[in-house]
Amino acid sequence: MEKIKFILFESFISFKRYPIYSIISSLTVSICLLLISFIFYLSNVSNNISDNFKSNESVIDLYINNSLTDIEGNEICLEIMDNLNLTKITFVTKQNLLNKASLNKNLKKWLNNDISFAPCLCSLNIIEGSNAIEIINIIKKTYSDKIFKISYPESYILKFDKFITSIYSFIFIIGIILIVVSIFNISNIIRLSVETRKNIIETLKLHGATNSFIRAPFVIEGLIQGVIGALISNIIIFIIFNLITLDNYNHFLINSFITTISFNLYFFLNIIIGSLLGFIGSNLGTANYLD
Amino acid sequence: MIQFENVTAKRSDTKGIYNISFDIKKGQFVYLMGPTGAGKSTIIKVIQKSINIESGSVIIAGNNILDLKQNSLAYYRRDIGMIFQDFKLLNDRSIFENIAIPLQIIGCDHKTIENKINSILSKVGLLDKKNVYPNELSGGEQQKVCVARAIIKTPKIILADEPTGNLDPSASDDIINLLEDEAKKGTTIIMATHNYPLIEDRIKHFIEINDGRLIK
Numbered sequence: 001m002e003k004i005k006f007i008l009f010e011s012f013i014s015f016k017r018y019p020i021y022s023i024i025s026s027l028t029v030s031i032c033l034l035l036i037s038f039i040f041y042l043s044n045v046s047n048n049i050s051d052n053f054k055s056n057e058s059v060i061d062l063y064i065n066n067s068l069t070d071i072e073g074n075e076i077c078l079e080i081m082d083n084l085n086l087t088k089i090t091f092v093t094k095q096n097l098l099n100k101a102s103l104n105k106n107l108k109k110w111l112n113n114d115i116s117f118a119p120c121l122c123s124l125n126i127i128e129g130s131n132a133i134e135i136i137n138i139i140k141k142t143y144s145d146k147i148f149k150i151s152y153p154e155s156y157i158l159k160f161d162k163f164i165t166s167i168y169s170f171i172f173i174i175g176i177i178l179i180v181v182s183i184f185n186i187s188n189i190i191r192l193s194v195e196t197r198k199n200i201i202e203t204l205k206l207h208g209a210t211n212s213f214i215r216a217p218f219v220i221e222g223l224i225q226g227v228i229g230a231l232i233s234n235i236i237i238f239i240i241f242n243l244i245t246l247d248n249y250n251h252f253l254i255n256s257f258i259t260t261i262s263f264n265l266y267f268f269l270n271i272i273i274g275s276l277l278g279f280i281g282s283n284l285g286t287a288n289y290l291d
Numbered sequence: 292m293i294q295f296e297n298v299t300a301k302r303s304d305t306k307g308i309y310n311i312s313f314d315i316k317k318g319q320f321v322y323l324m325g326p327t328g329a330g331k332s333t334i335i336k337v338i339q340k341s342i343n344i345e346s347g348s349v350i351i352a353g354n355n356i357l358d359l360k361q362n363s364l365a366y367y368r369r370d371i372g373m374i375f376q377d378f379k380l381l382n383d384r385s386i387f388e389n390i391a392i393p394l395q396i397i398g399c400d401h402k403t404i405e406n407k408i409n410s411i412l413s414k415v416g417l418l419d420k421k422n423v424y425p426n427e428l429s430g431g432e433q434q435k436v437c438v439a440r441a442i443i444k445t446p447k448i449i450l451a452d453e454p455t456g457n458l459d460p461s462a463s464d465d466i467i468n469l470l471e472d473e474a475k476k477g478t479t480i481i482m483a484t485h486n487y488p489l490i491e492d493r494i495k496h497f498i499e500i501n502d503g504r505l506i507k
Binding site: 208 | 444
């Protein structure tokens with residue numbers, strides 16, 4: 001019990017005895033955590049972009065034969081939705097489709113509102129994981145006489161998918177490198193702090209202190225510095241959370257930059273990673289003087 | 292208590308001790324004499340197991356220290372009190388805190404620590420300075436603190452490496468008196484020194500070495 005009291009006392013009193021080193025160590029931890037949080041945020045953003053892009057762009061456009069009316073086209077659309085168990089379809093009438101096409105004024109006049117030549121459009125939103133090519137084949141087989149053209153940007157989506165996968169891998173590698181660099185960075189800072197106290201280690205060793213007894217105050221100190229660093233980075237993240245708002249934009253790409261991860265998760269992750277960084281860093285920092 | 296048998300140990304290619312043998316009994320106060328670089332500190336480091344020997348054997352209190360495992364080394368050192376020429380006091384801690392360290396290592400409670408420190412500081416005449424810091428004390432006073440730190444845990448052996456090297460004759464006498472008192476209580480003491488005039492009136496047992504070899 002007395003030993004535990006001594007170890008705890010030594011861990012906390014070192015903040016008073018060596019304030020500069022404690023501040024530098026905590027700030028190093030907080031900078032590392034901010035970078036790790038940013039990587040975490042980036043991975044979340046790329047995930048959002050991927051999800052939002054797929055839900056907005058993974059659409060099969062079916063152009064219904066112009067011989068069929070809007071009502072018939074809509075019926076076919078609903079039938080396809082039922083048969084293929086799709087959850088979301090959008091039906092566009094001939095008139096709306098022509099309006100979207102933004103035709104030349106003179107051309108519109110010449111057409112004299114005769115829109116019978118135009119097809120109507122049925123857009124099918126594909127559920128993630130379903131096979132678009134298979135769906136297209138089924139539609140072709142069943143509705144070949146009623147469908148004029150099927151359009152699906154397959155290569156475009158595949159390319160985007162590959163691009164997002166590469167971004168993920170890149171972020172993952174950067175994240176790993178950053179964690180390793182952070183550990184070395186913190187262990188170096190703590191090593192510097194230990195260097196100034198190697199006379200204490202020497203004295204403790206000569207008086208019969210075990211390695212764990214000598215190491216414990218440094219490790220606890222490292223843990224505390226890690227937690228303080230995490231709290232500093234959490235305060236900064238909290239301020240960023242409340243300062244930056246992207247709610248006014250209504251585009252899926254912009255919306256993707258709004259993190260779907262809650263502040264609480266960032267908070268706990270920072271505390272856990274910060275403590276781990278402090279723990280590993282202080283262990284590495286003291287190892288040289290004890291072995 | 293301390294038995295060296297043909298011990299050879301090297302600190303570097305040029306510094307070391309060669310085929311040293313001696314036997315020190317419990318409660319003896321032995322002076323380790325020789326010029327600077329003779330190997331006195333090497334003998335002390337061998338006993339505290341800060342360096343390993345190349346050949347021979349060192350028996351301390353009946354146990355060969357070669358057999359000591361890494362994890363039992365700390366417990367072995369708890370029976371040894373160390374006094375250094377440069378004191379090795381921690382300047383960011385008060386005198387009380389410095390002397391408390393050996394007792395905190397063995398897990399004494401605060402009341403026991405306080406009682407023992409008050410008693411030992413009275414003995415060395417520094418009770419009124421228990422809350423000051425080492426750099427506020429004279430060299431002689433700092434060495435007294437160092438002695439107090441070494442003897443507070445009542446060790447079986449005290450190793451003093453040139454404890455009077457930085458002190459004036461009067462302060463040196465005080466330190467040796469304190470160590471002699473401990474020897475009378477049964478503590479085995481080895482004091483390394485190259486200052487023969489200081490100890491010639493007191494000397495009873497001595498080991499003389501030069502160039503790492505035993506002379507007497």
